Amino acid sequence: MTRAAKGLSAFVLMAVMLMLPGCGDSEPAVEVDLTRRERLVAPQRQKTITYAYLPQYSRTVSFQRHRALLEYLRVTTGLPLHQVFPDTFDEHVKMVQRGEIDISYSNPFIYIQLAEIGSTAFAKIVEPGGTPAFSGQIICRSDNPTIKSIADCRGKRLIAVDPGSAGGFLFPLGLFYDHGIRLEDFSEVEFAQGKQEKVILAVLAGAYDIGTIRKGSLDVVAGMIDLSDIRVLAETRNYPGWVYSARDGFDPAAVGAIAEAMFSLDPAIPEHREILGVAGMSGIIPAHDADYGPIRELADKVGR
C-alpha cells in the first residue's frame, strides 16, 4: 500500500468514526405499534343540569369560582350539575331561552331580561361587603389631570364591560344620566365583551380615558397591576345584587333542592366559607322577582 493510500484509508476511517456519535441510542423506549388504529367514538353523555355563570370573566375564572360550589351542590343535592360557559351576555340569554342553561347565575339587569322569557329568581348572593346589593364604579388613570369629576367625562373615550353589564355599564350609565351626560356625549364608547379585567387594563394602558366596572373588580386584578395607578372617579348607588334564576320549565323540585343547598351554606363553616369566598360571595339568601324593581326603573331611564 502506498503512502497516499494509507493516508486516504486513515482519513476514511476517521470520517467513519466521526459519524458514529450521531448513531448511538441507548435510551430505553416503550414499544408501540402506530399502525394498529381504531376509530374512537365519544361515549354518550348523561343528562345533566346545566349551570352557567354570566360571562363577566373568562371561562377559566368562571370555572375556578364556581367549581367548588357546583361540587358542593352536586354532593348535597345528588343532582348532576354541570357548568357551561356562554361566550357573551347575549349568548347567555339565548342559551337560557333555548333551554341550554337550567340554572343561571346573572346580574340583575340580565335577570330582568331572563325574567321576560320566563326565568324565575330563587336566590341571590350576599356581597363580600355583607349586603345583597352591589354598585358600579367609574375609573380613570390616577395621573389623568383632565378628569376631576363626572362632568369632566363629557367628550371622553369610554370603555364599559358589556351593554348588558349591570355594575359594569348600566349602573354607571344611570349615574351619567343623573349628571346630564348621555351616551352620545362621549367621543367614543367601546365594550370589553363582558370582561371586567379588560376594562381596567384598557384604562390603565391609556387606550380609553374612563371605564365603568363592577365594584370589587379591582380586587380581581390586584395581583396583576398596581391599583394606585387607577383612580375611582365615582361610584353608583347600590342596586340589588347577583341572582340565581331557573329557566322556564325547569323542575321546581330540583330548584328547591338546589336553593335549599345554597341557603344551607354557612359562612361560619370553614368549608362553606371557602366555597363562598372562591365564588366571590359571602352567602346565598332567598330572592324574589319583586326585589329587582329598581333595576327595571334604571333600565327604563337609560332606555334599555
Added chain:
Amino acid sequence: MRLFSRLKFRTKLNLGISAILISMATLLLPLVGNMTAKILLEESRKRGTALVESLSARAVDPLLARDFLRLKNMVVEQVAVGDMLYAFVQDNHGFVLAHTFEGGFPVDLLRANEVPDLATVHIQLLADGMTRIYDFASAVTVGDERLGTVRLGLSKTRINASVNRQITTMAGLFAGALLLATIMGSLFASRVAARLGVLREHAEAMLMGNLDTQSNPADGSHCWEIRNCDLSSCPAFGERRRRCWYIAGTMCPDCKDGKELAVSRESCQMCKVYQQAAGDELQDLAETFDVMALSLKTHIDELRGADRNLREQQRLMRTILDVTPDRVSLVDTRMRYQGGNRSFAESVGLKLHQIVGRTDFDIFDEQTAEARHMAAREILQSGERLDTQVVVAEETGERWFHVVCIPVHDEDGRITGLLRTDRDITDIKGYEKQLIQAQKMESLGLMAGGVAHEINTPLGIILGYAQLLQEDVPSGSQVHQDLGVIEKQAKVCKKIVADLLGFSRQTHSSKREMCFNNSVMEAVTLVRHTFELDHVDIVTQLDDRFPIIYGDPEKLKQVWINLLTNARDAMSGGGVIVIRTRLDTPRGIVSLWVADCGEGIAEDVIKKIFDPFYSTKPVGRGTGLGLSVSFGIIEDHDGEIQAQSPLPEVFDFPWPQGRRSGPGTVFEVNLPLDHGKDEPVKADGPDAEQVGQDI
C-alpha cells in the same frame, strides 16, 4: 526522517497544516459531535416540553367550552410545521377529544405515556419499528382540577438526523478548512519559498563572484521620498537598492552619525523610515544579505584597489630600481640576497629571480666575494654605513664605483639586512680628470696671458726699432734684409701674443648690432685671394635675408677667418670651401657652416680640437690656439660651435668635378638672434685696452 528532510518547504508546510487540522478534527469532532447531539436532544426535549405546556394551557378554554373545533385546530397547528409527528387531547377520562392522525387513532398511544396528577409534563421515548418518538404528555388543569391531557409526538429519528447533519456539516467545514488551509498554506509557502529561492540564487551568485545581486525588492518607499528630502548630496538620496539605515554616514540632519547609526538599533526603531519600510524576517534577512554583499563587494573592491596600488608601487619601485644604472642589492643578516635590480643582475650575469637566496660566493669570484662579505659583516656588527669608492677591473676596462652600503632596520630597531648600491662613477672620474686638466689650462692661460702681456711691450719696441732702423739703412742692403727678418719674426711673435691674449680672454668685446652676412663676406674677401693662390675656392651660400645679430664684428670675423684657414689647411692639394648661412627665425638663431673636402678629422681627435694648444699641424705651422680662441668667442656670444667629420650627405656639398678627395669636415656655428640681457663685455683692466691698441 531523511525523506521528510528532503521534501520541499511548501510540501512540509502543507503536511504540517494538514496534520494539525486532521488531528484537531480527530480530537474535536467526536467530542463536539457528542456535545452537539446531547445539546440538540436536550433542546428538543425542552422545546417539546414548552410546546406541550403551551398547548395544555391553551386547551383549557376549549376544553371547558367543549369546543372541539378549536381543539382540532390547535393540535393540527402543532404538527403543521417542524418535526412534530402527532398531537392529541384527552379529557380527564382519557378519551381523545381531538387528534392529528388519519385513518383512526393508534390505540397503543393511549397508555404509552401517562402524566401523574402532581407532575406537569412527562416525557417517554417510544419505539415504532425504525422510528423513535419522544412522547410529551402534559396535564390540562385549572387550579388543582384536571381537565384532561395533551400529548405531543416529536420524532427522535429526525433529531438524530439533525445531529448527523450537524456533524456532517462540521466534518465538511473541517474538510473545507483543510482544503482552504492547504491552498492558503501552499500560496503562503510559494511566496516564502520564492523569496527563499531568491536568497539562495543570490547566495550561489555570490559564491560565483557576482556581488551585484539584490535580494530585497527595489520598489517601495525610500528615505528621501518618505522624508520629502531634497538633500541630493546625501548617499541615501536616490539609493533604491537599499534602505537608508544601511547607508552609513548619511548627511541627514535628523540622523545621528553613521557609526552610531550602524550600532544603535534603537535609533533605527525610532526612525520613521524604518518603521514604514521595515518588513518581516525574510525582508530583514534579504536586506542583511544585500548589506553583506555590499560590504563584501566594498571590501573586495578595497582589497583590489590596495592590490592594484601595491602592484603599481611594486612596478614603480621595480621600474625605478631597474631604470637606475646603479647596482642595487639587498642581503639579509645571513648574507643571502633577498633581491636586486636589473643592473645588478646583469652585472653578475644572472636573472632577477636567480639572485634571491644566493650569497656573494655564489655569484662573485672569491676575492671579490670575500671583500664584499667582510665589508657586510663589519657593517652588521658595527651598524654604520659604508661609503667608499672602489675600482673594478672588467672586460671593458677599469670602472670606478661609488659604493654605499647601509644597514636596514625593522620596527624594533634591529638590523634585518643590508642595502648596497654600487654607482658607476667612471664617467665622473673622467670628468674629474677633465676638470683638473681644465683648471690646469686655465692656470696656464692666465700665466700665458700674463706672459704675453709682459712680452707684448718689448715686442712692440723691437718691432718699432726694427722698422726705424730699416729707414736708416739702404734698401736692399744686408742690414735692411736682416732688419726685415727681425720685423717679420717680431710680427709673428706679436700674432702669437695676440692669440694668447685672446685665449686668456684678456681682450674686451665690442658688441653691437651687425649684419651677419657682412661679417662673413668681409672675412671671405680678406682671404679669398690668398686661398686662390693655394688652389682653394670659396663658395658662399649666404641667406638672402641678411640676418642681424648682436655681436663683435671683429672677433666674429676672426672666428670666420680661423675656420676658413683651418679648412684651407685641411686641403693640402686645394679644394672647395663652402661657407653657408641660414636664418632660423622660429628657433631664433642664425647658423653658419664652413665645410671643406679635405682629409677630415679622426673620431678620437675631433673631441680635442677645441682644446688649447692642441694641433695636428706640424711644428711651426700652428699654435693650437685658433679653434680654442674661436670656441671662446662663440661661447662669449652665447652661441655654440661643433665639428662633424666626415661631411653628412644631407649637407649637399658641391664636390669638385671628377674627384672626391677626402671625407671632409664641416664646422657649424649657431648664434642667437636675441642678445637678451647680454651686455658688452668690458675689459677687466687697462692692459686689455692697451693690447687692443697695440694690435
